[in-house]
Amino acid sequence: MKKNGRTGKGVQRWKCPACRLSSTMPQRRRRRERTLEEFLSWLLGPSSQRAADSAGDARALRKRIAWCWRIRPRIAPPDARRHTVMADGTYMGHGWCLIIAIDGQTGEVLDWQWCAHESKAAYLALFSRLPAPDVLITDGLRGAEAACTQAWPGTRIQRCLVHVQRNTRTDLTSRPRLQAGRELKRLSDRLTSVETAGQAVRWGEALNAWHERWKDFIAERTYARDDPSNPKASRHRWWWTHEELRRCYRRLERLFREGRLFAYLEPELLKGGPVARTTNRLEGGVNSVVKDVLRNHRGLPEEHMRRACEWVCYMKTAHPRPESFIPDALRKGEKATTPEPDDSVAPAYGTGIDWNEFHTTTRYPNTTD
Known part of the structure; x- marks a missing residue:
């Protein structure tokens, strides 16, 4: 012909x-x-x-x-080294978690990893497929930081400042009762307004001054013999009287000392381009879209839920070509066989966000909308 x-x-x-x-x-x-x-x-x-x-x-x-x-999109591991990478996990129903890594400057999805929860092994599986960036922006989970240290020894970590402020509110509440707590919360609230290296230095000095004023206060102990009705008395001889306040200070002090609060202001890192101080680009640009898709199509079977999440991620890559995944058998009009299960995906166990978050409590296996 x-x-x-x-x-x-x-x-x-x-x-x-x-x-x-x-x-x-x-x-x-x-x-x-x-x-x-x-x-x-x-x-x-x-x-x-x-x-x-x-x-x-x-x-x-x-x-x-x-x-x-039956088509499962996949991403070829990028060869080019990225200046910044953001990584975070978002939980689905049925005990699934999807960890997504994006370019911190462009927002394009680099890769993803399914897991039961955000463990070191899950992050390590994801990071091992990506070239080491200059900076990793993360929300501060130990698994992510431990995996970064092992997979990318020379990569700096920038802690998401919004998550740091959330941790502070968790410890001190939005309206602390103690004067020391109110002062420390105001100091934490100032984190996202630090724009220059000089302001970062003054912030660290203010944190040190706070400790000098309240170091005796946060060092107070309560002994079991003095408070036998406390539930801790059955397990401990003593405990820190102001444990939440002490934990909040030690977190801020450790992050400042390790250079994970203001890495986005360091001149050496800025030579490669700007460094984000939050994971908002990932949270709002990908994670929220994934949950919106599941909410719009509530009732999807579990396997279809996973496929929908993967398509969201793939379509946010640099150059998506969904037609390239059509098997030759389908292009010729033949019946394609069901693909073999992927061994790299963790089994569906563990705890995740309640499916009620997506406004549904019933699964409909025979319908998709």
Whole structure:
């Protein structure tokens, strides 16, 4: 068969040199690509199945896109070293957690990792597939920092300042009762307003001055014999009287001493480009989108939930090409077999966010909207 021009609709015409007959071949590949585009348009948007189908037939749409659920998008490990990388986990229902890494400057997704919870092993599996960046911006979980130290020994860590302030509120509440707590909370609230190295130095001096004023206060102890009704008395001989206040100070002091509060102001790191002080780009640009998709399509079976999350991440990569994942069998119109389960995904166990967060308490295995 040889090419013999195109029809009035632009379809390729083929001609047989032997019999001199010409014909056109069905464009199964293009039809599959259009179906995949329709699937992603519905999946990543707020429309229902009825609204997504041109004829308003939800059942016809489900039948047409059924094969799309078998496609699993993947990202090739990036070769280029990134200046900054943000990494954080977001919890789904059924005990699943999705850890996502993005470029801190462009916001593009670099890779993701499924796990049961944000452990060192899960972060290590993700970081081992990425080149070591200059700076890692993270929310401060020990698993992420321990994995960074092991996988990327030369990478600096910038703690997300918003998460530091949240930790302070957890310890001291939004309205501390003690004067020492009120002063320390005001000091923590000033973190996100530090713009220069000089301001960072003065912040550290203010923290040290606070400790000088209140060091005897946070060193007070309560003994079990003096407070036998306290639940701690059955387990300890003594405990810190102002434990939450002491823990909050020690956290701020340790982060300042280790250079994880104001790494975004260091001249050496700024030579490679700006360094973010929060993980807001990841939280608002990817994590929130993942949860919005699950909320818009509540009732998805568990496997479809995972596939939806992966498509959200993939479409936020630098150059997404979803049609490249269509298997040759599907392009030829044949029936594709169900892919083998991925051994790299952890089993579904552990604890996660209550599925009520996504406004549903019932799973509907036979419907997707």
